[in-house]
Amino acid sequence: MIRSERFRPLRRRLLRRLFWLALCCGGLAICGQTWLVYQQETERFEAGVEEIGRTHLPLLAVGLWDLEVEALQQQVEQIAARKEVASVVLQSSTGLLISSAAAEQETGDVDAVLPIRNARSPDELLGELRIHADDSQLDRTILLAAGQKIVEVALFTGLISLLIGYSLHRELHVPLKRIAAYVARLSPQKPAAPPQLRRRRRDWFDEMDLVTRGFETLHEGLLRHGAERDAAMQALAAERDLLDSRVAQRTQVLQRISGYQAILSRTLLRCVHLRADAFAPALQQALEELCEFLGARACAMAERDEKRQWRWRLVRGSLWRAGEPLELPNEQPGWSLLDCEAGQALVFVRYDDAGGGQLFVLGGEPRAGDADEQRYLQMVAEMLFSLLDRWQSAEALEQTQAELERLSLSDPLTGLGNRRHFEQVREQECRRAVRHGQPLSVLMLDVDYFKAYNDQYGHGAGDDCLVRIADCIRHLFQRAGELPVRLGGEEFAVILPAYDSDLAQAAAERVRSAVLALQCPHAGAPLGQLSVSLGVAAWTPADEQPLDFEALLERADRALYQAKAGGRNRVCVSPLR
Structure with a gap:
């Protein structure tokens, strides 16, 4: 749905989305490159620490054993002069502390600690060498790698955007504008020349050709629609005279449906949150409304007990007496028309797997009507059966609650x-x-x-x-x-x-x-x-x-x-x- 009249070219929006997508991908590439450089520098520092352990620790052990302070200072300065090292601190087990020139400026955590042991007695610890990594060197390396990747991504993104923009302008923007001009000229009353897209000759077709053919088909359909519309207007003029009778019939049907819906709604609302002793008056009132609405002289509901005998539960009218048995010719569920002494009866029966059942009957020549009318009656019967089930459930629930209350007290x-x-x-x-x-x-x-x-x-x-x-x-x-x-x-x-x-x-x-x-x-x-x-x-x-x-x-x-x-x-x- 268009919310504004402001025109925004599709080509520009596609380019903008591609540009931001390329930037996101480039950002991910820069992050990956930065992480890779960081890993490489970390591995390089660890390799340097291992090399220091191989080359300098033996000399430092000898110097600590002989207490040659100048030689130890030279070794510390040589280690601190390495590219990956910022400062070095040597501390002996006797309390001697020797550090490089930049050690006093270091406030961060120690990056590596190498124990210095006596070559003659490996269990004897002479001291330890604490090494601080050169974080500035790591930052410079990461920034250089990130800068190179940013330049590469920017150049690649710009070049791709230019190429895609040119292709979209040539293959999408220009043909769509010509198709739009062609559509603006379409009219149901007169034909229009097909659009000239001015594309190079080829032995294949694409979406633009499909769109063009679709609009041509649309124009042909508009012409046919005009002819059919004229014919329809003539037919409509002929049907206009029958409109009143059809409206009356439809109104009667809607009133009938509304009557059923009103009975269903009132009955359901009346039976919401009822106690067991209130179901009988509510259902009795529903039966009276049905009799009045359907023009029946009697209406009743019955249940089938465990002995498979029908007993009337609710009766409205004088065709049947509550409590007297009822015999049905068969046990087939569904609608059936039965003859009784008082006239014709419309009966709906529902059986369950346990041999029980429920019955809804309208007596005294009810207006059964067509199939739709019987379907509406079936809906009413299903509702009454459901309410009858709820009645039984409510009675059982109240009995259970009373028994639980008695047991709890x-x-x-x-x-x-x-x-x-x-x-x-x-x-x-x-x-x-x-x-x-x-x-x-x-x-x-x-x-x-x-x-x-x-x-x-x-x-x-x-x-x-x-x-x-x-x-x-x-x-x-x-x-x-x-x-x-x-x-x-x-x-x-x-x-x-x-x-x-x-x-x-x-x-x-x-x-x-x-x-x-x-x-x-x-x-x-x-x-x-x-x-x-x-x-x-x-x-x-x-x-x-x-x-x-x-x-x-x-x-x-x-x-x-x-x-x-x-x-x-x-x-x-x-x-x-």
Whole structure:
């Protein structure tokens, strides 16, 4: 898409791109050349260091052994005079330090360190020779090589650009301008002379020739188009009289499609994020809208159960009754027209691999229409089947969630509430007691000598014992708000809303008596049977202290320990603070 009327020649843009591409390639070549020179200079310095080690280290070792300072200084200066060396420092193991003249100016890291050993005793270190490389020599060499490569790349880039520019001007720019002038002269009403590109004679053709032939073909097509346009105008004049009827037909079709789309959209929007109990009214409303839109007297949906019997799930109208079985002549999925006592019915059936299925039926002479109409009905049926699946999934999900919630709040052994349930309910009961001005009590229960029972009869018998005690507690506390829970092990608790201290103590005595009535033998207990100890704590609105459930639970726990300390099989009530 052209965003500006400013003309920019293709030749110039191609040359600019080629120029920058050549510069990039030249830059890469310069970088490669610089890296190569750096590697060569590094290798040359390493070779020089090896040569110094072969030629000078023996002399330096002799000089250090004989302590000939002048000879050592001469050797250091000779090494420093090498082209690749900037400065040299000789340090003996005795502390003698000899350096070249330029060593004081060096502040960088040492590039090479050569240890000087005694020729007679190689393990004896006489000193070391530290060599600084001449970085300025390396910089000069790299700059010289880079400069040469820059000149070469610049000359090569300029020459190539000139040659390519001339070729583009001759082979591309001039022919394209002549083709553009030819295109400007084209007209559907009159022919135009083909463009003269003035190119040399040859026995081959290229893209320019293809472009020229293409425009000639385009001109011929324009002439044919003019003739066809005249014929089309005549045909259009003849069809103009039928336009109103066609528009009306198309409008009717669009209205029909819009009606289906509106039903689909409303139903889908209505069924987004629905709970399972809200699907039935939503789908029932969708069936009523379909009946009204299609002119049917009845509309229904059915499901096939595991016994392969059809049961109505949703019914609108009086042709069928919900719950009555439905018999189909075959099990072929798809559309089929069935005769029933109330008239004709249009049925769509979908079967699954497990033998189940879903059915959507319109009864009372529905307007089936043509194939398109049946296709739209099939789309509606597929949507309803999908929503029916979602309904089933939502019901299953809610059942699963309810079961998970029940399992998370109940003790798996006894079926009573667990500590998590206890923690959730206790704050609610505290707020309710304060809001309504009612007392609140807590029972703490512990099975006496239960560890000895487990040791003597086994953990299986201990679990059976806990289940029987839990059944007693559950049977005694069934009023709304009363919550018996198992806190863990043999410890139980009961929240008693609207119970004062006397009522709570009486309830605790009933629990103690009910457990004794079980007559569970326990040879390790003084009574010879299982018993329980209970602690009771109560709060009333008349108390001076505000209601604190933690404090209330602590009081009940202290009362429980008091009952156990007093001989067990008894109820102790915590006094008010």
